[in-house]
Amino acid sequence: MFAEVGTLLIGFALAVALYTAGAAFWGLRRHDDRWAESARRGLVATTGLLGLAFVGLLVAFATDHFELAYVAQHSSRALSGWLKLSAVWAGQEGSLLMWAGLQAAFAALAVSKPSEQIRPLAPWATVILSLTTAFFTGITLFFSNPYTATATVPADGLGLNPLLRHPGMIFHPPTLYLGYVGLAVPFAFALAALLTRRVEGWTAVARRWTLVAWFFLGLGLLLGARWAYDVLGWGGYWGWDPVENAGLMPWLTATALLHGGVMQEQRGSFKPWNFLLVIASFVLVIFGTFATRSGLIQSVHAYARSNLGAYYLGFMVLVLAGSLTVLFSRRALLSSQHPVESFLSRDGMFLLTLILFTTLTASVFIGSVLPTLTEALTGQAFEAGPAWFDRVTGPQFGALVLLIGVCPLLGQAAGALLKLRSRGLVALAGAALVPVAALLAGFTQPLSVLGFALIGLAGGTTLAEFGWDAAARSRVTAEPFLNALVGLFGRQRRRYGGYLVHAGVVLMALGVVGTRMYPFERQVVLRPTEPQTVGDYTLVYEELRQETAGDHLTNTAVVSVYRDGRYLVTLRPGLDQYPTTGQTMALPAVRVGWREDLYLILAGWERSGATATFKVVLNPLVNFLWLGGLIFLAGGAIAIWPGQVRRATSRREVVRQRFLNGAVTVIAALVLLGAGWSMWGTGHGATVQPAGRPLPGQPAPDFKLNLVGGGVFSLAQARGQPVVINFWASWCPACKEEMPALQQLWEEYEGQGVRFVGVAYQDEAAAAQAALAEYGTTYPVGLDEGERIARQYGITGVPETFVIAPDGTLAYLHIGPVTAEQLRADLEAWVK
Amino acid sequence: MSVGSILIGVALLLVVGAYLARPFRRTRADLDQALERWVAQVRAEKLAPPAFCPSCGQPVAAGDRFCRACGKPLQGEPG
Numbered sequence: 069m070f071a072e073v074g075t076l077l078i079g080f081a082l083a084v085a086l087y088t089a090g091a092a093f094w095g096l097r098r099h100d101d102r103w104a105e106s107a108r109r110g111l112v113a114t115t116g117l118l119g120l121a122f123v124g125l126l127v128a129f130a131t132d133h134f135e136l137a138y139v140a141q142h143s144s145r146a147l148s149g150w151l152k153l154s155a156v157w158a159g160q161e162g163s164l165l166m167w168a169g170l171q172a173a174f175a176a177l178a179v180s181k182p183s184e185q186i187r188p189l190a191p192w193a194t195v196i197l198s199l200t201t202a203f204f205t206g207i208t209l210f211f212s213n214p215y216t217a218t219a220t221v222p223a224d225g226l227g228l229n230p231l232l233r234h235p236g237m238i239f240h241p242p243t244l245y246l247g248y249v250g251l252a253v254p255f256a257f258a259l260a261a262l263l264t265r266r267v268e269g270w271t272a273v274a275r276r277w278t279l280v281a282w283f284f285l286g287l288g289l290l291l292g293a294r295w296a297y298d299v300l301g302w303g304g305y306w307g308w309d310p311v312e313n314a315g316l317m318p319w320l321t322a323t324a325l326l327h328g329g330v331m332q333e334q335r336g337s338f339k340p341w342n343f344l345l346v347i348a349s350f351v352l353v354i355f356g357t358f359a360t361r362s363g364l365i366q367s368v369h370a371y372a373r374s375n376l377g378a379y380y381l382g383f384m385v386l387v388l389a390g391s392l393t394v395l396f397s398r399r400a401l402l403s404s405q406h407p408v409e410s411f412l413s414r415d416g417m418f419l420l421t422l423i424l425f426t427t428l429t430a431s432v433f434i435g436s437v438l439p440t441l442t443e444a445l446t447g448q449a450f451e452a453g454p455a456w457f458d459r460v461t462g463p464q465f466g467a468l469v470l471l472i473g474v475c476p477l478l479g480q481a482a483g484a485l486l487k488l489r490s491r492g493l494v495a496l497a498g499a500a501l502v503p504v505a506a507l508l509a510g511f512t513q514p515l516s517v518l519g520f521a522l523i524g525l526a527g528g529t530t531l532a533e534f535g536w537d538a539a540a541r542s543r544v545t546a547e548p549f550l551n552a553l554v555g556l557f558g559r560q561r562r563r564y565g566g567y568l569v570h571a572g573v574v575l576m577a578l579g580v581v582g583t584r585m586y587p588f589e590r591q592v593v594l595r596p597t598e599p600q601t602v603g604d605y606t607l608v609y610e611e612l613r614q615e616t617a618g619d620h621l622t623n624t625a626v627v628s629v630y631r632d633g634r635y636l637v638t639l640r641p642g643l644d645q646y647p648t649t650g651q652t653m654a655l656p657a658v659r660v661g662w663r664e665d666l667y668l669i670l671a672g673w674e675r676s677g678a679t680a681t682f683k684v685v686l687n688p689l690v691n692f693l694w695l696g697g698l699i700f701l702a703g704g705a706i707a708i709w710p711g712q713v714r715r716a717t718s719r720r721e722v723v724r725q726r727f728l729n730g731a732v733t734v735i736a737a738l739v740l741l742g743a744g745w746s747m748w749g750t751g752h753g754a755t756v757q758p759a760g761r762p763l764p765g766q767p768a769p770d771f772k773l774n775l776v777g778g779g780v781f782s783l784a785q786a787r788g789q790p791v792v793i794n795f796w797a798s799w800c801p802a803c804k805e806e807m808p809a810l811q812q813l814w815e816e817y818e819g820q821g822v823r824f825v826g827v828a829y830q831d832e833a834a835a836a837q838a839a840l841a842e843y844g845t846t847y848p849v850g851l852d853e854g855e856r857i858a859r860q861y862g863i864t865g866v867p868e869t870f871v872i873a874p875d876g877t878l879a880y881l882h883i884g885p886v887t888a889e890q891l892r893a894d895l896e897a898w899v900k
Numbered sequence: 901m902s903v904g905s906i907l908i909g910v911a912l913l914l915v916v917g918a919y920l921a922r923p924f925r926r927t928r929a930d931l932d933q934a935l936e937r938w939v940a941q942v943r944a945e946k947l948a949p950p951a952f953c954p955s956c957g958q959p960v961a962a963g964d965r966f967c968r969a970c971g972k973p974l975q976g977e978p979g
Contacts, residue, residue, distance in 0.1 A: 072905035080912060087920070105923035113916050 070133050074124050074215030078165070081117035082209055084110050085172070085202035092194035107194050111176035114201055118169035122156075125165065125214055129156050135221045138162060138214040144227035146619050154238040155228045160376075161214035163241060168204035170242075171249040175201055178253045178277060185273045192260030193253075200252050203383055211376055227619060230646055230653040235746065236295035244288030244315055248353045250281025251318055254325070255350035258343055259391055262398045271329035271342055275562075276708060278329065278346075282322040283704040289315050290697040294747065301654030301669050303589060303685030305693070308457040313436045314356030317429050321349040324425035330562075331418050339402045340395075341422055347391045348429070354384040359436065417475040421468070428464045435460065458584055466522055469577050472570045473499075473525035476533050491532040498528020509663065511586065511688070519581040527574045533567050557706055565707030572700025579693025582664075588686035591671065595679050597881045599630070599763055602684045605666060606630040606763065610864070610883050612677030621645045625670045625680050626864070628760050629659060635760020635862065640753045641670040641682065657753030664688040668753075694747050698740055705736045761862040761870075762878045768793075768870065769860040773827060773850035776837055781825050781848055783872070790879075790898040791823040791872040792891065795852075795863050797831045798839035802885045803867045807843040809888040810869075813895070814847040820899040827852045829866045874898060 088110030095103025125138075129152045134140040142155045142162075156162045175197035182190045208214075254274035261270035271278075292312065293305040306312060325345040331338045358380035410416050435452040443449040477492055502524030503517045511520070534553065542552035556564045590602050594609035601607075610626040624642040628635065642655035659666040665687040673680040709732065762768055768791075773781045783791065794810055796803040814824045826849035828836045833851060840849060852858055861870060864883075871880040871894045880894040926934075953960050958969035966973055 069902060069905060072901055073908050076905065076909045076912070080909075080916060084916060084920070091920075102923040106920050109920050109922065113919055117912075117916070 070124065070128055071136060071215045071217035074121055074128075074136075075209070075213060077117050077121040077124065078205060078209045078213065078215070081114050081121065081168070081172070082202060082205040084117060085114045085198050085205055088114065088198035089195050089202065092191050092198065096191040096195075104191055104194075107191070107198070108176075108179060111172060111179065111194065111198060111201075114198070114205075115169065115172040115176045118165065118172050118205065121215075122165055122169050125156055125162060126153060129153065132225070134223075134225050135217055136214065137216050137218045140218060140222050140225045142225070142228055144225040144619070147225075147228055150235075150238065151228055151233055154232070157241045158228055158232050158237075161208070161212045161216075163245070164204060164208045164212050165214055166242065167245050167249065168201060168208050170245050171197070171204055171252060172201045174246075174249050174253055174277075175256075178256070183273075185269055186257075188264055188266060189257050189260040189270065189273065192263050193256040196256040196259055197252060200256075207376060207379055211379070227648070230620070230644060230651055231299060234295055234299045236291050236298065240288055240291040240295055243284045243291060247281050247283075247285025247288055247315075247319070248356070250277060250284060251322060251346075251349045251353050253277040253281070254346050255391075258346040259394060262343065262394045262401075265398065265401060267339055267343075267398065267401045268332075268336065271325075271332045274346075275326075275329055275333075278322060278325055279704065279708045282319065282326060283701065283708060285315065285319045285322065286704060287701055289319060290701070291743075293697075294694070297690075298656070298752070299653070301656050303656070303667050303669065303683065303687065304583070305690070308435065308452075308454045310436045311356070311360050313432050314352075314359050317432050317436075318349045318352040318356065320425050320429045320432070321345050321352060324422050324429075325349060327418055327421050327425075331415065335415065337407070337415065338418070338422070340399075343395050343402070345422070345426075347388070347395070351384055351388050351391075352429070352433075354380055354387065358384060412478065414475065414478050417471055417478055421471055421475070424464055424468050424471070428461055428468075431460045431464065432457070462584070465577070465580070466519060469522045469526045469574065472573065473522065473527075473529045476529055476567075491529065491536060494532035494535070495525050495528035498524035498526075498531070500524065502527065511582070513585055516581050516585040519577070519585070523574055523577050523581070526570065526577075530567055530570045530574060534564070537564075561709055562707045565703045565705075568703030568706060569700050570703075572696045572698070572703055575692045575696025575699060577696075579689050579691070579696060582689025583687050583693070586686075586688045588684075588688075590684045591681065592684060593679055593681050594627070596677070597883060603686055604631055605636070605684075606633075607668075607682070607684070608761075608763070609680055609682075612673055612680060614676070619646065619648065621647065623670065623673070625673070625677075625682070627657075627668060627682070628757075628862075629666065630760060630763055633763060633766060635757070638755050638757055638760075638864075639666075639668045640755070641668045642753065643670045643672075655753065659754050660691060660748060660752065662689075662691055665690050691748075698744055698747075701743075702736075702740055705740075709733070757862055757864070758859050759862045761881060764878050764881065766878055767876055768872045768878045769857075771857045771860060773825065773852070773857065775848045775850040776828075776833065776840070779848070781850060783876075786823045786872075787876050788874050789821050789823050790874055790895060791825065792895070793825055793827060793861075793870045793872065794886075795827045795829050795858060795861070795866050795868045795870075797829045797866045798835040799831070800866045804843075806867055806869075806885040806887070807845060809886065809891065811843065811845055811847070812888055813891050816892075817895060817899055818847075822895060822899060824848070825850070827857055829858050829863070830855065871895065 088107045091103045091110055092107035095101065095107060127133075128136055128139050129143050130149075132139070132143070132145055134143075138159060138161045142158045143152055147155065157166050175194070178197065179186070179190045179194050186193075254270075254277050257270045257274040257277070261267050289312075292315070296302075296307070297305040322345075325342060328338045328342040328345055332342055358377055411420060435457050438452045439449040473495055477495065499521045503520040506520040507517065511517070534556070538549055538553040538556055541547070541555055542549050545552065545555070547555060557568075588603060592600055592602055592607070594600055594607060596609055596611060599606050599608045606629070608628045608630070610628060613624045613626065615622055622642055622644050624640050626638060626640055628638045630636055637659045639657035639659060641657040644653045644655065646652070654669050654671075656667055656669045658668070667685040667687055669683040669685070671681040671683050709729065768783065770783045772783075775781055783793075792810075792813075794806075796807070810824065810826075814822075818824075824847035826845065826847060828849060828851045831851060836849065836851060839845075861868075867885055869882040869886045869891070870878060871882075871891070873879040882890060951959060953967040953969060953972065953974065955972040956967060956970040958967065960967055960974060964974060
């Protein structure tokens with residue numbers, strides 16, 4: 069039933085999408101509005117049918133309908149609620165269905181209630197968008213149907229790939245798909261503009277769609293980077309993986325298109341550029357899906373691999389050939405009103421920007437296909453690794469940052485350095501201050517100093533742009549400066565949203581320079597309680613905790629971290645093992661800092677934790693990357709908003725628009741806050757104890773302890789003698805194990821000047837006394853009231869034993885039960 | 901394919917079909933307009949007023965109910 073109705077829905081959706089293309093075309097030919105209206109409804113119906121199919125799949129996942137092969141492969145009964153839902157797009161079938169549905173929804177939205185500008189373009193746009201929707205729906209129906217039934221219904225599903233069990237995975241694929249399908253809309257408008265010979269206004273019409281697609285693509289890329297950082301456990305966020313590149317390339321061309329669109333609207337120039345960029349964006353989207361699905365290119369996203377490559381390739385060639393043919397046939401319409409006179413003008417800078425984005429895209433493209441290409445040509449694959457990409461794209465990104473710093477200073481006319489004097493000073497100050505600050509913080513590589521100078525220049529210009537314009541507004545409107553600053557965003561959202569995006573990019577550049585030019589990675593093998601220094605940090609591995617959780621085994625190492633001898637944080641990196649599939653998944657622990665993130669991965673261990681291997685990664689300035697990403701997105705969101713309430717016909721319309729603006733603002737703020745919280749609000753396996761244990765060699769904290777049975781023990785008075793301090797409790801089974809050993813050693817060493825003291829942790833006098841009587845303990849013991857001493861020594865549980873040398877410094881430390889042999893070895897040096 | 905699925909399919913087909921065909925449906929307003937057009941056409945053909953006034957012989961304009969020269973009602977005017 070599920071399988072049949074679901075397949076039926078997708079089949080109908082395909083039929084309606086094809087009908088829509090036909091109806092729109094027929095309406096265009098006959099100049100008949102009824103056909104156009106029917107076509108518009110066709111897009112809505114396609115959206116509805118695909119939406120129903122998608123909701124059906126959600127229900128099938130939520131209710132464990134394992135008779136569907138797709139559900140059985142990607143879900144299981146043990147999976148928790150929200151993971152079951154995200155499993156819907158964990159595989160190709162569900163992803164494609166979602167893609168097709170989103171494409172239909174965007175198409176329906178793009179041509180519904182067309183404005184005066186859009187109306188002439190709408191019919192052709194409908195034809196193009198419904199054909200695109202039909203392509204994805206057809207692929208889903210015939211080659212990748214999520215509603216395929218299994219021959220025999222399994223009792224339980226295979227479960228979700230553990231790598232995909234992350235909150236980021238709920239949002240990462242859908243946001244990327246929103247970006248991908250969104251880019252089809254400006255493409256359709258552009259082609260419609262060419263076909264109807266209205267080549268002027270389409271960028272303005274398509275602007276909001278380009279922005280929406282660009283925004284979601286950017287959000288998806290950022291979420292993906294964060295997911296890699298949190299889950300993949302290699303310490304980085306961007307590995308130049310071909311599928312990452314597949315998402316980056318259309319985003320680069322879309323960014324270029326946004327800049328080109330500004331020039332087309334303001335100056336009527338860059339028309340051929342914009343057409344080529346919009347075609348490139350859409351074709352690169354299809355290329356990305358092709359690259360992912362075909363398996364032609366090796367990637368971490370290989371689970372999405374299938375045999376659909378040929379169809380995507382065919383579609384891509386068709387789109388590319390078709391749109392270039394149309395563009396060529398209309399080449400006479402594309403002359404510019406304002407040819408670029410000089411590179412030292414605003415026009416020239418925009419042209420340079422477009423050229424840089426194009427060469428960047430080309431570089432990434434070449435790097436992505438190079439291994440495949442060289443293998444086909446020479447039989448030997450040339451692997452373009454991350455180093456290759458960094459070397460090739462780094463200077464180009466640097467040049468873009470330079471343009472951010474220089475472009476706003478230039479006037480419209482050739483060579484006019486209009487604003488250079490006042491604002492230029494701020495920019496130069498930035499270019500001087502940032503490298504100096506970086507040098508003081510210890511970033512001294514010459515090339516990176518150049519990078520910091522560029523970043524300072526761009527940051528200075530962007531700040532000056534905000535500051536001067538807000539000051540000017542404040543003079544005119546007599547508002548306070550801050551109100552004027554906020555007011556700027558209200559007046560010209562695209563302009564100042566754009567500058568906010570620039571500010572985000574500048575911050576991200578800081579993070580990129582820090583992480584790419586100062587990489588630090590070490591593998592260390594640690595023994596419990598033996599400190600080891602890595603970089604500026606001292607790591608003390610305490611213990612390994614193992615427990616089963618659902619369908620997997622979790623292993624967590626506890627590591628306390630010190631810097632300059634002072635306790636900093638306790639990190640708990642983990643490693644989950646999935647016995648059914650043999651997969652393991654590292655759960656890194658991160659100590660977040662502005663200077664750098666300390667990123668710790670548990671790589672393995674021996675003899676249930678007697679030694680453990682860790683990968684230590686330092687990521688300098690990486691938080692500027694995340695912060696910059698959020699500012700970047702906020703700027704994009706501001707640029708998208710419709711802005712001023714339009715001159716409305718009725719009061720109700722005004723209220724409706726205000727409500728819409730408010731709702732969208734609240735949602736955007738929540739999304740950004742949520743993203744911020746997931747980056748800095750959660751612990752990432754890091755907790756800070758009130759105090760850490762003293763490191764070996766450091767003075768042991770002094771204390772006085774009221775003893776059971778009278779008297780006071782003072783550590784200061786024991787100076788000159790070795791002291792064994794044992795934290796224990798009468799309710800603790802592990803303490804019971806070690807009490808005889810302690811008593812035995814006490815009896816051996818009492819006469820040789822060794823002091824023993826027991827500190828009862830979270831205990832009561834009566835219980836403690838009873839336990840002491842039971843074990844026959846005779847060394848002095850006291851109650852640690854209010855856990856004062858336990859806090860001083862930073863203990864995390866009982867039993868723990870500290871051995872203090874005669875000079876009052878900590879000599880040895882044991883977490884967990886101690887044996888007589890261990891203690892004897894510790895004390896040997898100080899007894900005759 | 902089960903009977904239930906077929907029924908759901910038929911129902912979907914009807915709903916979607918009706919939705920898509922809606923722009924082509926003749927509404928009541930369309931029908932009234934069409935009738936009026938038809939009446940006007942018939943009136944023009946069959947009940948065309950004579951070219952000259954039967955009383956005074958002066959030429960009359962199309963659509964006139966009374967003669968502009970003598971004021972007598974023109975023939976063929978119903979009611």
